[in-house]
Amino acid sequence: MSELRQNFATKEWVVIATERARRPEEMVRHRERKQVSSLVATCPFCPGNEKLTPPEILRSPAITDVPWHVRVIPNKFAALSRDVEPTRTVHRSCRSVNGFGVHDVIIETPDHAQVLALMPDSYVEEILHIYKTRYNEISLDPRISHITIFKNHGIDAGTSLEHPHSQMIATPVTSLQVRERFQHALRYFDDFGECMFCQMLEEELQQQVRIITVSEHFVALEPYASPAPFCTHIYPRRHMASFGDVGAVEMTDLAYMLRSMLAKLYHGLADPDFNFTIRSAAAESAGVKYFHWYLSVIPRLTRVAGFELGSGMFINTVLPEAAAEFLRKVDVERLNGTAVAATS
Numbered sequence: 001m002s003e004l005r006q007n008f009a010t011k012e013w014v015v016i017a018t019e020r021a022r023r024p025e026e027m028v029r030h031r032e033r034k035q036v037s038s039l040v041a042t043c044p045f046c047p048g049n050e051k052l053t054p055p056e057i058l059r060s061p062a063i064t065d066v067p068w069h070v071r072v073i074p075n076k077f078a079a080l081s082r083d084v085e086p087t088r089t090v091h092r093s094c095r096s097v098n099g100f101g102v103h104d105v106i107i108e109t110p111d112h113a114q115v116l117a118l119m120p121d122s123y124v125e126e127i128l129h130i131y132k133t134r135y136n137e138i139s140l141d142p143r144i145s146h147i148t149i150f151k152n153h154g155i156d157a158g159t160s161l162e163h164p165h166s167q168m169i170a171t172p173v174t175s176l177q178v179r180e181r182f183q184h185a186l187r188y189f190d191d192f193g194e195c196m197f198c199q200m201l202e203e204e205l206q207q208q209v210r211i212i213t214v215s216e217h218f219v220a221l222e223p224y225a226s227p228a229p230f231c232t233h234i235y236p237r238r239h240m241a242s243f244g245d246v247g248a249v250e251m252t253d254l255a256y257m258l259r260s261m262l263a264k265l266y267h268g269l270a271d272p273d274f275n276f277t278i279r280s281a282a283a284e285s286a287g288v289k290y291f292h293w294y295l296s297v298i299p300r301l302t303r304v305a306g307f308e309l310g311s312g313m314f315i316n317t318v319l320p321e322a323a324a325e326f327l328r329k330v331d332v333e334r335l336n337g338t339a340v341a342a343t344s
């Protein structure tokens with residue numbers, strides 16, 4: 001029988017449609033992937049075409065006389081602009097803020113054909129370091145209220161440029177969806193005196209049914225009320241409200257964890273399109289005890305349709321427990337041909 005499950009963090013309901021449940025392997029969509037070259041002459045993100053992008057904000061390595069591994073540039077077609085002052089207007093039922101904000105593009109690699117799932121961990125770590133540096137820099141701007149770090153991989157995930165890249169958008173307002181998550185977490189902390197995410201992690205680690213893998217500093221799992229097949233969360237095991245607080249040793253571990261989760265999806269589900277996003281406390285709430293940052297990966301295997309739009313409820317056709325079991329079995333170290341030691 002199908003089951004409705006409530007997401008403890010958002011209070012949203014999800015229909016786990018076991019009636020039409022599909023075995024995890026049935027979700028694999030084998031598609032013709034066209035051969036991609038490592039260097040594309042017309043691609044603005046490929047090496048040699050640096051002049052086609054707006055001036056660089058940051059690069060790694062920082063030295064300019066060696067080839068870059070990661071570059072940060074302002075988005076040429078930015079959704080928001082850093083060149084205006086945020087001005088709020090309220091006129092009866094109409095309120096607005098002009099289009100102030102920061103919209104960065106992080107070019108993850110000079111190799112047009114590369115994917116995060118197959119990169120060495122040290123390359124992924126360089127990208128995560130760049131995220132953290134920019135995240136902390138932008139957080140210092142008092143005009144910024146919230147920062148979203150995200151990646152769109154593939155057409156179904158909304159990508160417009162093939163070259164591997166991720167983005168960071170900082171806004172002068174916080175959305176209702178994000179605000180409500182903080183409020184639920186704060187209310188839980190007031191009621192029970194503990195972080196709801198720390199409590200959930202403790203329970204999940206005891207039960208072991210939705211855990212995919214555990215490293216020294218991170219846990220990857222399928223959420224109990226997962227809104228989509230193979231939606232995967234990565235949480236720091238230490239309580240930490242902001243992504244900007246990840247320490248150096250933790251960053252190395254996070255790179256391993258992110259790369260191996262993406263590799264499990266890549267090998268297990270035949271390189272699905274996906275989005276990932278880092279949900280972190282706002283700068284003003286960086287040290288709070290009630291919120292816990294995490295990274296959420298959502299493979300785009302199903303489409304949002306009328307029921308989801310009309311009800312705000314998602315239908316997930318794969319049991320989170322079955323998805324976790326499936327992903328646990330994907331041996332990425334063997335498939336990637338790299339030996340990386342996990343602690344468990």
Ligand SMILES: [Zn+2]
Pocket residue numbers: 039040043044045046111112163
């Ligand atoms: Zn390119």
Ligand SMILES: [Zn+2]
Pocket residue numbers: 195196197198199238239240289291292
């Ligand atoms: Zn916590």
